[in-house]
Amino acid sequence: MPETAQQDRKEDSTLKTIATHTHTKDRALRARASAVIPGGMYGHQNVGAMPEGFPQFLERGRGSRIWDVDGNEYIDFMCSYGPIVLGHAHPKVDAAAAAQQAEADCQNSPSSRIVELAELLVATIPHADWATFAKNGTDATTWCLMVARAATGRRKVLAAKGAYHGAAPWCNPRPNGTTPEDRANLLYYSYNNLQSVEAALEAAGDDTAGIIVSPFRHDAGFDQELVDPAFARGLRAICDRTGAALILDDVRAGFRLDIGGSWETVGVRPDLSAYSKAIANGYALAAVVGADKFREGARQVFNTGSFWFAAASMAASMATITAIKEERAIESMTNAGTLFRDGLAAQAESHGLRIRQTGPVQMPFLTFEDDADFRKALVFTGEAIRRGVYLHPRHNWFLSAALTEDDIAEALEVTDVAFARVRTAFGAD
Amino acid sequence: MPETAQQDRKEDSTLKTIATHTHTKDRALRARASAVIPGGMYGHQNVGAMPEGFPQFLERGRGSRIWDVDGNEYIDFMCSYGPIVLGHAHPKVDAAAAAQQAEADCQNSPSSRIVELAELLVATIPHADWATFAKNGTDATTWCLMVARAATGRRKVLAAKGAYHGAAPWCNPRPNGTTPEDRANLLYYSYNNLQSVEAALEAAGDDTAGIIVSPFRHDAGFDQELVDPAFARGLRAICDRTGAALILDDVRAGFRLDIGGSWETVGVRPDLSAYSKAIANGYALAAVVGADKFREGARQVFNTGSFWFAAASMAASMATITAIKEERAIESMTNAGTLFRDGLAAQAESHGLRIRQTGPVQMPFLTFEDDADFRKALVFTGEAIRRGVYLHPRHNWFLSAALTEDDIAEALEVTDVAFARVRTAFGAD
Numbered sequence: 001m002p003e004t005a006q007q008d009r010k011e012d013s014t015l016k017t018i019a020t021h022t023h024t025k026d027r028a029l030r031a032r033a034s035a036v037i038p039g040g041m042y043g044h045q046n047v048g049a050m051p052e053g054f055p056q057f058l059e060r061g062r063g064s065r066i067w068d069v070d071g072n073e074y075i076d077f078m079c080s081y082g083p084i085v086l087g088h089a090h091p092k093v094d095a096a097a098a099a100q101q102a103e104a105d106c107q108n109s110p111s112s113r114i115v116e117l118a119e120l121l122v123a124t125i126p127h128a129d130w131a132t133f134a135k136n137g138t139d140a141t142t143w144c145l146m147v148a149r150a151a152t153g154r155r156k157v158l159a160a161k162g163a164y165h166g167a168a169p170w171c172n173p174r175p176n177g178t179t180p181e182d183r184a185n186l187l188y189y190s191y192n193n194l195q196s197v198e199a200a201l202e203a204a205g206d207d208t209a210g211i212i213v214s215p216f217r218h219d220a221g222f223d224q225e226l227v228d229p230a231f232a233r234g235l236r237a238i239c240d241r242t243g244a245a246l247i248l249d250d251v252r253a254g255f256r257l258d259i260g261g262s263w264e265t266v267g268v269r270p271d272l273s274a275y276s277k278a279i280a281n282g283y284a285l286a287a288v289v290g291a292d293k294f295r296e297g298a299r300q301v302f303n304t305g306s307f308w309f310a311a312a313s314m315a316a317s318m319a320t321i322t323a324i325k326e327e328r329a330i331e332s333m334t335n336a337g338t339l340f341r342d343g344l345a346a347q348a349e350s351h352g353l354r355i356r357q358t359g360p361v362q363m364p365f366l367t368f369e370d371d372a373d374f375r376k377a378l379v380f381t382g383e384a385i386r387r388g389v390y391l392h393p394r395h396n397w398f399l400s401a402a403l404t405e406d407d408i409a410e411a412l413e414v415t416d417v418a419f420a421r422v423r424t425a426f427g428a429d
Numbered sequence: 430m431p432e433t434a435q436q437d438r439k440e441d442s443t444l445k446t447i448a449t450h451t452h453t454k455d456r457a458l459r460a461r462a463s464a465v466i467p468g469g470m471y472g473h474q475n476v477g478a479m480p481e482g483f484p485q486f487l488e489r490g491r492g493s494r495i496w497d498v499d500g501n502e503y504i505d506f507m508c509s510y511g512p513i514v515l516g517h518a519h520p521k522v523d524a525a526a527a528a529q530q531a532e533a534d535c536q537n538s539p540s541s542r543i544v545e546l547a548e549l550l551v552a553t554i555p556h557a558d559w560a561t562f563a564k565n566g567t568d569a570t571t572w573c574l575m576v577a578r579a580a581t582g583r584r585k586v587l588a589a590k591g592a593y594h595g596a597a598p599w600c601n602p603r604p605n606g607t608t609p610e611d612r613a614n615l616l617y618y619s620y621n622n623l624q625s626v627e628a629a630l631e632a633a634g635d636d637t638a639g640i641i642v643s644p645f646r647h648d649a650g651f652d653q654e655l656v657d658p659a660f661a662r663g664l665r666a667i668c669d670r671t672g673a674a675l676i677l678d679d680v681r682a683g684f685r686l687d688i689g690g691s692w693e694t695v696g697v698r699p700d701l702s703a704y705s706k707a708i709a710n711g712y713a714l715a716a717v718v719g720a721d722k723f724r725e726g727a728r729q730v731f732n733t734g735s736f737w738f739a740a741a742s743m744a745a746s747m748a749t750i751t752a753i754k755e756e757r758a759i760e761s762m763t764n765a766g767t768l769f770r771d772g773l774a775a776q777a778e779s780h781g782l783r784i785r786q787t788g789p790v791q792m793p794f795l796t797f798e799d800d801a802d803f804r805k806a807l808v809f810t811g812e813a814i815r816r817g818v819y820l821h822p823r824h825n826w827f828l829s830a831a832l833t834e835d836d837i838a839e840a841l842e843v844t845d846v847a848f849a850r851v852r853t854a855f856g857a858d
Binding site for chain 2: 055060069079107112118119131137147168170173178277290295305
């Protein structure tokens with residue numbers, strides 16, 4: 001028996017989740033997909049660059065658990081890259097959506113759900129005086145820029161270098177298919193660096209319509225960085241001084257850090273906030289909320305889509321926001337995330353590995369020392385997925401309120417083995 | 430009794446649908462909406478500029494019928510501005526979506542539905558060798574431009590003056606919130622005018638990445654215009670000659686004119702087609718299908734959204750496309766549309782009114798002689814909505830396969846009264 005197989009046996013014997021995963025159906029589907037989908041799959045859910053063992057096709061979700069097409073079960077630490085905040089198939093959310101769907105979803109006009117949801121967002125988010133709805137996070141961020149431009153009559157928008165604000169040509173992370181003109185009115189600053197904002201502002205002259213910013217730095221592939229409260233306050237002061245719109249891109253973090261908006265944690269209120277992902281626990285919806293100062297600008301911009309007034313995802317959103325409050329979901333995610341972070345830190349230390357855990361515990365990310373090429377991260381997450389724990393090597397993770405202390409304990413059993421494998425492959429730090 | 434009230438009584442006595450509509454709940458909701466939604470409502474479903482009697486809020490849909498929040502019933506000739514092609518709450522479509530939703534919708538990866546749906550589109554649409562998915566029609570049209578640019582390494586795209594391709598900054602029909610740079614790489618031609626295309630092509634030099642075109646001219650507020658087959662063939666020849674992508678924006682017309690793509694009717698096959706609206710009978714989904722020649726370009730462009738891989742709307746789409754075929758939905762819409770068009774023509778003539786009925790009968794539009802300001806159209810559709818027939822004064826209508834001959838007969842009873850009112854108000858032509 002080769003050494004690693006012996007090790008496998010010894011380590012896995014202590015685990016409830018045994019590495020017996022097969023991926024026969026997944027492989028067959030990949031072959032079919034390669035014929036009818038460019039590259040076989042596309043976008044952030046393409047697992048082509050992920051370690052072996054990551055399924056390309058999933059079949060089912062319940063609470064903290066997901067199953068792939070071959071029936072393998074995983075504890076889910078990605079939550080569909082954010083949308084699932086209460087756990088998969090949350091009964092109250094699904095019941096609200098189904099009840100609405102049975103009456104009507106996409107009609108010639110909105111249902112009364114649009115009014116009720118706008119009222120709920122305005123009541124929940126302190127800086128919100130009004131709300132509008134769309135389908136994608138990119139719809140929301142793009143429309144924020146348009147509102148800022150319409151309201152100010154200016155063109156330039158300041159954005160952080162490397163930040164992700166969507167996949168439209170103005171913000172797509174790859175150059176392919178975009179033109180220089182798509183970004184002609186963008187200037188870039190460095191996150192948490194006010195001096196760089198002032199420099200961009202000066203370059204824009206008196207033509208700055210807005211500043212878009214994420215609640216914390218969560219650029220994929222990098223350690224996360226919490227916002228410096230002084231930076232957030234500085235942006236607020238600059239926008240107050242210049243009349244530019246302070247735009248918070250809360251698409252990724254919204255409803256995970258603070259129910260009132262992610263910068264309530266640092267006491268800074270934006271003019272416009274873009275939401276999507278967790279707003280309806282997996283149902284397709286996006287929203288922009290704004291302050292009265294930008295209501296008239298918002299009114300002026302033509303803003304529409306075929307499915308933007310559909311009622312079922314709005315009913316789901318109301319049920320989601322209500323459940324986040326009633327079930328203390330943010331507290332649950334914080335507790336689970338703290339347990340997980342503390343456990344990972346202790347394990348890494350016990351294996352002699354140096355790691356960095358960054359970002360809020362509800363949206364954690366783990367990187368290894370001397371691992372710019374992610375080789376250690378690939379081993380770590382590859383060993384975890386084979387044992388039923390779904391983590392990501394390059395992208396922040398997302399916790400849901402469905403994760404129990406038992407789930408965390410079970411996941412930590414797996415990560416202990418995964419750390420051991422990293423230590424075996426790369427040695428101690 | 431005033432003259433019009435007498436007339437009302439006489440005319441309405443022949444109608445099953447009596448004008449007893451009240452809008453108490455609708456008015457109360459509008460008041461609430463004005464506090465929390467900019468302008469009270471926004472986008473194409475804002476009824477602010479519609480005749481009195483149009484409800485802002487709808488509650489229920491079944492087959493060819495819809496109900497507003499005050500319980501008023503209407504025969505639906507707008508079909509949610511296109512998405513509803515089989516009728517509201519189609520049992521097979523809703524069952525397919527609900528069954529999928531019960532397993533999973535938005536996950537860390539797509540379900541096998543994405544492969545099955547891509548295969549179905551490739552099997553159904555002759556020019557399609559592959560497919561990708563998104564949420565909005567605008568996602569699909571925007572991505573077609575990106576693919577054309579990535580594939581050709583060129584920047585310029587030719588579009589028809591006044592055509593609607595979505596609400597993103599590059600195509601938004603209003604200037605508010607957009608910048609000149611958003612359209613720096615667009616050149617415009619006149620629909621059905623090949624000479625104007627050649628002129629735009631010359632202006633673009635050797636930098637033309639693609640030509641985007643609607644299957645027929647359906648600019649809102651104008652008589653519709655069917656495509657001249659020689660124009661379609663001419664565009665195909667230009668694209669073959671130059672290597673530019675021929676992009677068919679089939680978002681509005683797709684699955685109503687021809688199951689294989691709207692230009693199958695004229696025998697011209699595009700390189701890329703954008704779909705949305707009717708693709709899933711009301712569930713939020715968009716797709717791009719393309720020829721092998723553009724597969725590599727498609728692979729290169731980063732294309733993603735939080736909900737773009739969600740399975741329920743894909744299951745709905747497969748059920749929709751299958752039902753369109755099995756139930757001969759396009760034939761049904763054509764029959765109903767022909768009956769309606771013939772009936773309207775006879776009625777207008779009998780009232781001494783000159784009208785124009787344009788576009789395919791499945792997506793008809795009616796305008797009055799000497800009515801550039803739509804005053805006659807407003808009276809006509811205002812009288813119709815009060816009597817339970819939902820038409821639109823400025824936008825093409827959409828028929829569904831749920832419309833029966835009895836529905837058309839009932840609607841024609843109403844339009845006969847509405848024409849009489851136009852004649853009373855404006856005189857004969």
